Amino acid sequence: MMSKLRASMSVEEFDDGYFYAADLKAFARQLGIPVGRRRKLELESLIRGVLRTGMVPLAKPVPDRRSGEERDRLAADTIVQTYVDDRRTKAFLRDLVHACSPSLRDKSGQWYWLNELRRTQLQAGRRITYADLGNRLLELMRSEGRLPRIPAARFNNFVTDFKADPANRGKGRANAVAAWERIKSVPGPKTYEAYAALESGRRKVGGSE
Structure with a gap:
């Protein structure tokens, strides 16, 4: 049976389960984690930390831009405060990259990892500029x-x-x-490798009968 969310569970039990965002939010509140508009991945990371250490993180979620709120001026020296993840911002950051390396092309996942850096830095209370984001994007595209x-x-x-x-x-x-539904319903990693191993074991058992 799949593990149920509980404060006494181990990190391994947590990682072996599959939990919906609504359940994770309710569990995070139960543990004392500020939920706000945190994404599922961020909640999972914070929950692991509490299960591992028993300590609730002090970091508050980075607030999203509210409707009607003025966005950041897109300039290299602008400090990131009201970031908008849209085509305009991405085009500006690409321009910063191409000013250094015109031939670089987009890589799958670059915007996700760039946003991870931005959120991590802001949650830690660090000041970053759009030039910093451009430099990080350059590193990602060059990797x-x-x-x-x-x-x-x-x-x-x-x-x-x-x-x-x-x-x-x-x-x-x-x-x-x-x-996917099959591997999701059993304890263990939610990967194709785990599914293939599960199916291989089932075929061996079936073949021996």
Whole structure:
């Protein structure tokens, strides 16, 4: 059976489960974590910290821009305060990058990891400028190979790996979703590797009967 959220559970039990955002928010409040508009990935990280140490973090969530609130002036020396994650901001940051390296192209996941840096720095009370964001984006776009997978996108990662497996040739998204629902219902990592191992074990048991 899947573990239920409880204050006495271990980090391993937590990681082996799959929990919806609404349940994570309720559990975070139970633990004393300020929820605000925190994303699921951020809540998971904070919950792990409490389960591991027993201490509730003091950091407050970075507030989102409210409707009608004036956005930051897009300039290299502007301190990041009211950031808007839209095409205009991304185009400006790309311009900063291309001023240093005109031939660089976008990489999958670059905006996610850039936003992670921004949120982390602001939550720590550090002042950063748009030049800092541009420099970080430059590093991400220059990095060799693929960027790390987005942790929160476990379903998307699972589907990608499912389709990449030659054993699943000819199978569609519905098959991938069914496989995801199966691995999600059992304790353990929510990865395609774990699913493949589960299915392999089941076939061996079935073949021996």
